[in-house]
């Protein structure tokens with residue numbers, strides 16, 4: 020499902036003294052199977068933009084196309100089928116887990132969408148395996164689980180409706196570094212194995228660099244930069260001007276390049292591979 024925004028404006032409470040334009044003339048394209056990351060300072064419009072992707076909000080003007088579905092200023096009855104195909108894991112999803120058992124929580128979506136419940140129940144073990152939870156978790160209360168496990172339950176609750184697009188608004192907020200790494204690698208595996216389009220909002224620039232293939236930068240409701248993360252992060256000064264930084268590994272590379280006058284290219288290495296590249300560049304520099 021390709022996602023296209025064409026000249027999208029969105030204003031909260033139009034025609035009121037509290038009116039606020041949160042999106043300004045946004046045009047963008049996310050191809051099927053992309054891993055897109057949205058970054059921007061707080062209040063830049065990221066959540067507002069995400070809410071257009073499954074019809075929670077509709078543009079004040081302009082068009083959002085998601086596959087065959089067109090979201091315009093007019094109301095549309097097909098919104099429920101869109102919501103099944105575009106799953107959203109909101110910020111702090113554990114605040115929306117409210118059923119007595121994990122099983123009931125995961126089955127909330129299928130029930131809401133009027134899906135065949137026997138079929139949905141049948142899928143539970145597979146979905147649990149995909150998100151890395153044991154089956155005995157099903158009869159436990161969601162509130163007995165760790166933060167990372169609760170995020171997995173929320174992701175399972177979205178995956179069970181079989182979406183093509185998975186949207187995650189700050190999925191690692193409040194998790195410790197280990198929990199964050201686990202959730203990011205779970206998202207990676209969903210992207211690769213299920214060939215889902217991933218749309219991520221995050222404040223962690225390292226995660227954008229390591230995982231996404233497209234970065235979109237919002238500032239004051241405008242899309243100010245877009246491209247491959249490594250290209251976007253080359254614009255360090257522009258990013259600083261809008262209150263954003265670049266990942267630590269790129270800062271390190273930039274500093275080394277400046278100090279030593281040696282070219283070091285980043286191409287999605289693990290830290291140890293990056294270390295080797297730097298050592299090689301230093302060695303080559305020393306032999307010049």
Ligand SMILES: Nc1ncnc2c1ncn2[C@@H]1O[C@H](COP(=O)(O)OP(=O)(O)OP(=O)(O)O)[C@@H](O)[C@H]1O
Nearest residue numbers: 031032039041059060061062063064065066067068
């Ligand atoms: N319901 C609302 N009514 C009026 N203004 C709103 C509403 N929701 C958000 N806004 C405003 O719209 C702008 C964009 O908000 P949004 O939540 O999309 O930003 P964000 O980039 O997701 O921020 P954060 O990183 O803090 O989640 C902000 O100025 C915000 O105050």
